Amino acid sequence: MRRGARVADRGVSWVLPPHPSSVSSARRLVLSQLAVWALAGSAEDAELLVSEAVTNALRHTGGAVRLTLCLCPADEALRCEVEDADPTLPRARQAREDDEGGRGLYMIDLLARCWGSHLTGTGKTVWFELHVRPGAEGRRNPDGM
Numbered sequence: 390m391r392r393g394a395r396v397a398d399r400g401v402s403w404v405l406p407p408h409p410s411s412v413s414s415a416r417r418l419v420l421s422q423l424a425v426w427a428l429a430g431s432a433e434d435a436e437l438l439v440s441e442a443v444t445n446a447l448r449h450t451g452g453a454v455r456l457t458l459c460l461c462p463a464d465e466a467l468r469c470e471v472e473d474a475d476p477t478l479p480r481a482r483q484a485r486e487d488d489e490g491g492r493g494l495y496m497i498d499l500l501a502r503c504w505g506s507h508l509t510g511t512g513k514t515v516w517f518e519l520h521v522r523p524g525a526e527g528r529r530n531p532d533g534m
Contacts, residue, residue, distance in 0.1 A: 399426075400459035405443065407452050415443040415456050422458055423467075431467060431521045434500050439469055441493035442515055446473040450512065466502065466518045474512040 401422055405411035419439045423432050439456065446454040450473040457470040479494055497504050497517050504517035 399462065400457060402455060402457040405447075405454050405456055407447060407450070407454075409447065411447060411454070412440055412443050415439050418456065419458065419469075426460055428460075428467065428521050431519055434519055435467060435469065438497050438500060438517055438519070439471075441496055442469065442471040442517070445479065445493045446471045446475075446515070449473070449477065449479075450475040460521070461518075464518075465521055467521045468516060468518045470514050470516040472509060472512065472514045476508055476512050478506050478508065478513055479515060 403415075403418055405415060416436045416439060419435050420432055423429055423435060443454060443456060452474045455470075455472040457468075457472070459468040459470075460466075461468060494504075500519070501517035502520050504515070506513055506515045
C-alpha cells in the first residue's frame with residue numbers, strides 16, 4: 390500500500406494492492422482519517438461501506454484499487470470513491486437468502502445519502518456520500534468499555 394497522497398484541501402487517497410488484506414487496510418485507513426478529521430461519529434457506517442466497495446472492486450478486477458476520501462464540510466458530507474480497472478458498471482440487486490454475496494451495493498444504497506458510478510479512462514469509479522457526524526464517540530464495545 391502506498392502512503393496517502395493529499396487530494397485538494399480536505400481529501401486523501403491511497404492505492405491498495407490487489408490482495409484480500411487490502412480490505413482490512415482500507416477500514417483502518419478510513420478510521421484513522423476520520424479520527425484526524427474529528428468525525429469518529431461517522432466511523433461505523435463509513436468503515437462498513439468502504440469495506441463493501443473495496444471488496445467489490447478487488448473481487449471484480451485483477452489490479453490495484455484507489456480509495457479516495459473527501460470531506461465536504463459545507464455539505465456535511467464525506468465522499469468515498471473506489472476506482473478500479475474494470476469498465477463494467479455495477480448494479481445493485483437484491484440477494485437471495487442463500488446467496489453468499491450480492492449485498493454490498495444494496496447496503497451502500499441503504500446507508501449512503503447518495504451513491505453512483507461512472508466510467509473513467511482506465512475503468513470505473515464507484516462513489517458514495519455519507520452525512521458526517523462530528524465527535525469522538527466511535528463504536529462502543531458491547532461490554533460498554
